Amino acid sequence: MTADIAAILAIDGIATGAVYALVAIGTVLIFTVTRVIFIPFGDIAAFTALTLAALDAKQLPGTVGLVVVLACMACVMEVASLARTGELRAVPKAVLGYLVLPLIVVGIVWLTMRFNPPMPVRIVLALLLIMPISPLLDRIVFRPIADASVLLLLTVSVALHFALVGLGLLFFGPEGVRTEPLTSMAIEIAGVHVSGQTVLILTAALVFSGLLFLFFDFTLIGKALRATALNRTGARLMGIRPARAGTIAYLLGSLMAGVSGILIAPVNTIFYDSGFLLGLKAFVGAIVGGMASYPGAALGAFGVGIIESFASFQSSTLKDVIVFSLLIPVLLWRSLASQHSEEEVEE
Amino acid sequence: MTQMFSIENVSVAYGKVEAVRNVSLSVEQGQIVTVIGPNGAGKTTLLMAAIGLLKSTGRMVFQGTDLARIDVEGRVERGLCLVPEKRELFADMSVADNLLLGTYSLRDRSTTRKSLDDVFDRFPRLKERSKQAAGTLSGGERQMLALGRALMAKPKLLVLDEPSLGLAPLIVREIFRTIASLRSLGVSVLLVEQNARAALETADFGYVLETGEIIQSGPAETLIHDPKLIAAYLGGH
Numbered sequence: 001m002t003a004d005i006a007a008i009l010a011i012d013g014i015a016t017g018a019v020y021a022l023v024a025i026g027t028v029l030i031f032t033v034t035r036v037i038f039i040p041f042g043d044i045a046a047f048t049a050l051t052l053a054a055l056d057a058k059q060l061p062g063t064v065g066l067v068v069v070l071a072c073m074a075c076v077m078e079v080a081s082l083a084r085t086g087e088l089r090a091v092p093k094a095v096l097g098y099l100v101l102p103l104i105v106v107g108i109v110w111l112t113m114r115f116n117p118p119m120p121v122r123i124v125l126a127l128l129l130i131m132p133i134s135p136l137l138d139r140i141v142f143r144p145i146a147d148a149s150v151l152l153l154l155t156v157s158v159a160l161h162f163a164l165v166g167l168g169l170l171f172f173g174p175e176g177v178r179t180e181p182l183t184s185m186a187i188e189i190a191g192v193h194v195s196g197q198t199v200l201i202l203t204a205a206l207v208f209s210g211l212l213f214l215f216f217d218f219t220l221i222g223k224a225l226r227a228t229a230l231n232r233t234g235a236r237l238m239g240i241r242p243a244r245a246g247t248i249a250y251l252l253g254s255l256m257a258g259v260s261g262i263l264i265a266p267v268n269t270i271f272y273d274s275g276f277l278l279g280l281k282a283f284v285g286a287i288v289g290g291m292a293s294y295p296g297a298a299l300g301a302f303g304v305g306i307i308e309s310f311a312s313f314q315s316s317t318l319k320d321v322i323v324f325s326l327l328i329p330v331l332l333w334r335s336l337a338s339q340h341s342e343e344e345v346e347e
Numbered sequence: 348m349t350q351m352f353s354i355e356n357v358s359v360a361y362g363k364v365e366a367v368r369n370v371s372l373s374v375e376q377g378q379i380v381t382v383i384g385p386n387g388a389g390k391t392t393l394l395m396a397a398i399g400l401l402k403s404t405g406r407m408v409f410q411g412t413d414l415a416r417i418d419v420e421g422r423v424e425r426g427l428c429l430v431p432e433k434r435e436l437f438a439d440m441s442v443a444d445n446l447l448l449g450t451y452s453l454r455d456r457s458t459t460r461k462s463l464d465d466v467f468d469r470f471p472r473l474k475e476r477s478k479q480a481a482g483t484l485s486g487g488e489r490q491m492l493a494l495g496r497a498l499m500a501k502p503k504l505l506v507l508d509e510p511s512l513g514l515a516p517l518i519v520r521e522i523f524r525t526i527a528s529l530r531s532l533g534v535s536v537l538l539v540e541q542n543a544r545a546a547l548e549t550a551d552f553g554y555v556l557e558t559g560e561i562i563q564s565g566p567a568e569t570l571i572h573d574p575k576l577i578a579a580y581l582g583g584h
Contacts, residue, residue, distance in 0.1 A: 086416065220451060227437045227448050233400070234435030238500070239423035239452030 001313070007192045009309045015198040017305020018205035022260040023282035024289070024301040025209055026253030030134075031291050032229035033249040034242070036142055036153045039161040041257045042279020044130060047168060048261030049270040052126040053177035055113065062171030063129045064106050070136040071102035077140060098139060102132040119182070123262055130258045134250040137164075143243060161276065168272035176274075179265040201263045208259055209298065212252065225249060277320065281308070284327050290334060349376045350408075351535045352397075352427070352504050357405035359389070359396045366392040367403070368559045374504060379526065379536040381567065383543040383580060384556035390539040391432055393556070394508050397537070398422060398429040410503065423452045426503030432512060434493040438482030442473055445481050445492055449499025459499075466495040469525065487518035494525060504535045511542045523549050543580040547571040555580075 023041055030038045047063060054061035075098040082090050109125045117125070141160055145152065183196035216222040228235040228245040236242065264270070264278070285304045289296020304323055311322040353373040359366050367389040374380045384390055396403035399419040407414040409427050417425070437445050446466060450459050467474035470491040476484065481492055490510055497505055507526065511519040519542065527549050529536055540546035547553055553570045555563040563570070570576055 220447065220456075223440070223444050223448055224451055226440060230437045230439055231435055233431070234437060235448075236400075236419045237398070237423065237429055237431065237435060238448050238496075239420045240448075241418075241420045 004192070005313070007190075009313055010306060011192065011194055011198060013306030013309030014302060015201045015305070016308060017285075017302035018201050019260045019264050020278070020282045020285050020301035020305050021205055021298040022208060022256045022263075023279060024285040024297040025212065025294055026256035027279075027282055027286045028289065028291060028294055028297045029212075029225075029256075030246075030249050030253045031286070033225055034138070034142065034146075034246040035150050036138075037150070037157055037283070037291075038134070038250075038253065039154075039157045039279055039283070040134075040137070040164045040275070041253065041282065042275030042277065043161060043164045043168060044134060044254055044257040044275065045261035045264070045278055046270050046272065046275030047133070047172070048126050048130045048258040049179065049265035049274075050168070050172045050177055050272065051129055052122060052262055052265060053179050053270075054172075055109075055122040055126060056179055058113070058116070060110070060113070061126075061129065062168075062173070063126075063133075064109065066167060066171050067102050067106055067129060067132050067136070070133060070140065071099050074136045074139040075099035077144075098136070102136065105129060105132060119180075126262065127255060127258045130261075131251055131254045134254045135247045138246055138250050142246075146243070146246075161279075165273045165276070168275075172272045174272065176269040176271045177265070178269045179262075181266040197263075197266060204259055204263055208256060209294070212256070213294075215252075221248060281305075281323060284323065284330075287327065287334070288330055290338065350374075351376050351378070351410060352537065353406075353408050354393075354397065355406040355408075357393070357396060357403050357407065359392050359401055359403045361392075366559055367396065369405070370556070370559075370561055372554050372561065372564070374535050374537050377530060377533055377535055378552060379530065379538060379550045380552045380554070381538040381540055381546040381550035382554045382556050383540055383546055385580070386541065387558075388556045389559040390556055391508055392559075394429060394431075394506055394537075394539055397506060398427065420452070423500065426501070427506065428497045428500050428502035428504070429506045430493045430497045430508065430510065432508040434489050436481040436489060436492060436496070439480055441478050442481055442484070442492055443477040445496050446473070446477075446499050449496040452500055462499050462501070466498055469498075470495055487514050487521075490514060490518070490522060494522070498534075502534060504537060505529065506537045506539075508539050509541060510538070511540065511545060519545060543576070544571070547581075 023045060027038060027041055030036060051061040051063045075095055078094040078098050079091055082088065082094060105128050109129050112121065112125060137160065141156060142153065145156065181197060182200055185196040187194050187199065216226055224235065224240045225245050225248060227238065228240055228242055232242055235245070281304050282301055285301030286297040288300025288303065307326060308319055308323050312319040351374045355371050356369050358368050370393060372380070372382070382390055382393065392401065395401040397407065399414065399417065399422050409422065409425060412425065414422060437448065446463060447459065450456050450462065472488055473491055473495055476488065481489070484492060494510070510522050510526070514522065523545050526536060526538065538546055538550060547567045547570055550567040553565065553567045554561050555576065571581065
């Protein structure tokens with residue numbers, strides 16, 4: 001391997017790593033706030049790519065059907081649980097939040113589509129359409145078992161992933177898509193060719209993680225999310241509802257996953273089931289950060305991207321094997337290095 | 348005097364074990380009421396039920412509202428705030444951020460700046476350490492932060508669980524001085540304490556809780572001179 005090839009592989013790896021980093025940060029965000037390891041995150045990214053491809057082709061994306069079905073289910077469940085506890089006064093608000101709001105989003109997409117909107121608008125529409133999915137899934141699937149153990153939540157999360165892959169096939173069909181490149185320009189850095197797409201991926205990763213940190217540091221809601229992650233009881237005593245914090249975490253996480261989906265769609269062909277590997281690799285990155293640290297998760301994700309890039313040069317059939325076997329030493333190191341407090345064991 | 352908070356025939360059970368049995372008590376507007384009693388009497392359990400973290404039977408009324416269907420967050424929004432025994436601070440966040448989160452339940456946050464200054468006036472130590480992570484504070488400072496954070500929420504009734512636990516005598520005195528000064532702010536206080544003497548000296552009215560039941564109650568001045576109580580809790584001075 002020459003230095004030139006190494007440089008190209010490294011840049012390629014960093015770009016892939018940036019995509020993983022966005023998903024990894026979202027995974028950590030949701031895990032710390034809700035204790036759910038949200039495996040379907042990769043699916044959300046893939047669905048965003050499929051949604052954008054449908055919008056590009058001037059078709060109504062399958063996401064519309066998915067959102068409508070999920071919104072109806074979530075609304076019925078919320079109203080039923082309110083009726084059971086006798087809080088009928090809260091019903092209009094629940095219908096507004098779980099049914100009307102998602103339907104408004106669907107309506108906006110449906111109306112805007114008729115005017116053949118330009119690319120940036122289509123991207124915003126795809127993101128808008130994808131964002132309600134995880135909060136609705138949270139209401140349908142995770143809220144009823146919110147107090148369960150992390151392991152049970154993970155098991156349900158894996159099951160949910162398979163359900164979503166099935167729904168993906170139903171709503172998007174089996175065809176793979178590749179969206180049009182966002183930019184065709186290219187630059188050269190020290191003699192190495194860097195595509196505009198790579199630059200765009202890195203910029204987007206930096207901008208969105210930067211925005212997230214600003215949100216955590218400078219807004220009360222951001223601080224409330226961090227507080228919920230640090231100490232749930234303490235947060236409740238401040239009047240912060242864990243369920244609401246969870247919804248915000250899912251919305252933000254979906255945005256991160258959606259952006260990553262849009263960034264990889266022009267580079268890789270995306271199928272309804274392409275999300276799993278993406279989500280799993282981001283998860284590996286998040287584990288490197290101990291599922292608790294955002295910079296750790298981002299670094300881990302970049303590491304996974306770079307290793308994958310070099311591994312695929314050596315042996316493209318074994319690249320996933322190489323990436324996932326590296327998880328074993330990382331897990332060993334983490335379990336030896338971390339001190340388990342009694343509280344953690346109880347959870 | 349108007350009734351702020353009342354607990355009527357409240358029982359709390361962990362599985363089959365009843366930790367609190369048929370307890371009734373009330374706090375009037377602007378009053379400091381204390382519940383004293385030995386370790387394991389059910390004091391903390393009673394407070395956890397009052398704030399809604401534990402399920403209970405019986406009736407609880409806060410400012411005329413029945414609390415049965417109101418969750419923890421709803422009680423906090425109505426001005427019923429608990430400073431728990433474990434403080435439950437946000438250890439990795441700064442002192443200032445901890446205090447700011449106290450305002451989360453308020454609809455109107457225009458007075459946040461003033462509340463923050465008030466807390467810093469009350470506890471100058473917190474101002475010095477406002478940028479430090481809460482987890483790096485000493486025990487006394489943590490209690491000050493927990494109290495300050497609760498005051499940021501502009502509580503109508505402040506429920507304090509063992510505020511003096513594990514603190515040095517000098518700091519205990521400071522904490523009790525702060526509690527007594529809450530009267531002038533119109534904040535009512537429900538105070539649970541093992542340090543019975545300090546609690547009765549500060550409070551207007553007292554209840555004695557033993558093995559989950561109220562065995563005695565009366566004005567704090569009367570209780571503090573009760574020979575039986577002196578023998579049991581007040582260490583015969």
